[in-house]
Amino acid sequence: MSRSYIPRCRSAWSRSAFALSLAAAGIACTPALAHNDDSDGNKKGGPTVSISDGKVQGYTKNGVNVFLGIPYAAPPVGKLRWQPPQPVGKWKGTLDATQFANTCPQVTELGAFAGPTSTTEDCLYLNVFTSGNSSKKKGVIVWIHGGGNVDGESNDYDGTKLAQGGPDGKETVVVTLNYRMGLFGYLSHPALNSEGHLWGNYGIMDIQAVLRWVQRNIAAFGGDPNKVAVGGQSAGATDTGANVLSPLAANLFNRAIYESGPLPNLPAAATAQTNGQNFAAAAGCPTTSGKPAAACLRDLTAARILQLQGTPNANGPYITGPFVDGTVIPITPEKAWTTGKYNKMPTMGGRVRDEGNFGISITEYFSGPPQVPMTADQFTAAVTRTYSGNAGPGGAPPAYPAGTATAVLNQYPLSAYGNDPVKAYNRVTTDAQKCQADHVLNLWAPQISTYGYDFTYSDAPYYFPKMPGFKPNAAHTIDIQFLFNNWHGGQLGVNLDQTTGMPRDLNQTESKLSDQLVAAWTNFAATGNPNGSGNSPWPKYAGGNASYLVQDIPLSTNGRSSYRATYKCDFWDTVLLYPLQ
Structure with a gap:
């Protein structure tokens, strides 16, 4: 399966808030609708599924239907940077779901672990792997990739064997996803926090948007919305725990898998805000810009943010990752595990x-x-x-x-x-x-x-x-x-x-x-x-x-x-x- 780092704008969305946000950010859209021929690289007659936002066409390989690059939220660009994920506009026609979409911005690739680097913020896409039998109500695995909440991508995760269940397991619908990371995904600053929206743990909110997407759409792929396991490895395990802690994720899933987990602790809100204010100062917001801090931060280029975020082999001093903000993640893991105040499953x-x-x-x-x-x-x-x-x-x-x-x-x-x-x-x-x-x-x-x-x-x-x-x-x-x-x-x-x-x-x-x-x-x-x-x-x-x-x-x-x-x-x-x- 090939990678694609080309912006995945769809012309059919030109009347949506989604497209307006792209236009405001200066991103040109090109069509990405599926056609029933082979001239654009699609597999003729590939499986097509109708979901809440429109139709998607994937392909079949080794008996598994694969749907790649499905948008689950509007691109978090321009004014939508450091905002909770916003809805996707409905599209007409059939969406080409035969290629992975963009990887979220990252710089610290840790040698052979992740990569390549990306400066593309239009990255909130998911992928679905499912066997051809859509009449079954199969269990669902929503898998969160690892990478310290600063790097990694869903492209590396082929869910074929899990979808098949192997020789001894059960057919399963597997969903993988990209989510905001690093300074794009986890940032606390008074100017952003006071805007009247949920703040700080944007990457966790992205995952919750995927879980809501699953509740709306997974039955169309043969999945049972009442049998949803959320899991991940390393940072993915951390993010699984964050959603188990979050009241905003209640009733969105009912099994949890921690691979190189479980979650023992998370940073405090005060630590996150100190890191965020230090980052803003290093970026010159608002010290030298003359703009309000929030506008200044949103005007920074992705490359500038990544320059301050870290190097290929190390994070810089401003990285926090998921933290206890009081709402998205209301209390520390230890308090939750000892008092029972979490989503039990x-x-x-x-x-x-x-x-x-x-x-x-x-x-x-x-x-x-x-x-x-x-x-x-x-x-x-x-x-x-x-x-x-x-x-x-x-x-x-x-x-x-x-x-x-x-x-x-x-x-x-x-x-x-x-x-x-x-x-x-x-x-x-x-x-x-x-x-x-x-x-x-x-x-x-x-x-x-x-x-x-x-x-x-x-x-x-x-x-x-x-x-x-x-x-x-x-x-x-x-x-x-x-x-x-x-x-x-x-x-x-x-x-x-x-x-x-x-x-x-x-x-x-x-x-x-x-x-x-x-x-x-x-x-x-x-x-x-x-x-x-x-x-x-x-x-x-x-x-x-x-x-x-x-x-x-x-x-x-x-x-x-x-x-x-x-x-x-x-x-x-x-x-x-x-x-x-």
Whole structure:
């Protein structure tokens, strides 16, 4: 499936508010209506579906009907930048839904993870994958791509296998989407916040617009609007949690999937506003412009915003991501999970065994060429920087008390890891996340049906180049390819064997694990139980010594006490913070 970064304006929308907003922003529209011939690249006679805004024509591949680049909100350009998503105008004729639409603005591509960069704000589009049987009322998975809420795109996620259900699961309607990220998606500034609209968490509002679209339209694709699972990996898991927290998403979905989640905490509103005001000052709004701050911010070019947002391998100082604004996200995760004030639903989630290796691979990738692995001094400096008792940004209190860095270094001496700083740092950065997940799952278990997992398979292909002194093992993001066919990061990612460094696909035994995970995800969408029914092979996380599903070859289970010992959770319980306010 090809990428398309050409603006997706449709001439049939010229009478809508959608088109007026484009015209105000100086964007020219060209027709993108489907024709029943092959001259424009469409597949003759492709499947056509009528939805609330008009007809869409997709194509069929491997028995799955695919509809790409369907607009779910007006382009957030001009005066619609930093506004809640606005409705799409209806179109006449049939919309060409055979190509992916634009990727949302981004700059920090993290080497092979995402990309290419984009400065196109016309990006609020979704994609649908569904089997040809539209008479069934199938479960639905709405999947939110990862990328730290600063990068990534739906283009990399082929939902074919999930739509088919694999050999052991259930046919499912899969929806993927693009949403605003970085400074475009998460910005708090008094001038914007006082305009009388919902503010701050624009990316989360985009996802909620998709969920409302699903409620209106998914039945036309064979989906059941009463069986909607929202899930995502990494930032997608964070955004899933944000919608579970949000009263504005109540009754829009009723299952939640956290892949490299669940959600332990979010920044405070004060942090977001400080970051937003600092960004505005750096951009000269309104210090040097002479315009009101809101108008000045909306007049900035996308390129200028991205210049202040970050670099190809790092975020700048103004990034917040989803935060507790008081309305879209009313309270902190910890307060919600402990008081029960959230949208309750069956939930499944977990993390990979070597989460930290993702960040380590990015650091080494940008260390060269030639690339060099982390040194002992760099290991000590990284731990000290993270867990120091220094004051936070803007005079905020320290995140950790004095002496925490020393305690972490004592808990993870290099000698325990063969004097290999890479292995030691992977454990420091991974174990903290594994224990956060255990903390949240343990809070959920008495309130909702909860299923926890630990992905430990350590030999899957990885899309970064083979680098000295580094082996990915079960790195963050490596499990995505087991659900989405041949997922390989961005356009520079090539899945390589961890030992030979040569390109390869999943082998036969790995494909079996993929079948098992696809069955679990699609069963969960249909029933709220990854087994479909019963408590095997994935036991419910409940009571006494709860169990995790170990996602490895073969599948197995592991008790919570063993999990906690493996990841040193007794230690991390003394370090990790879960703010109630």
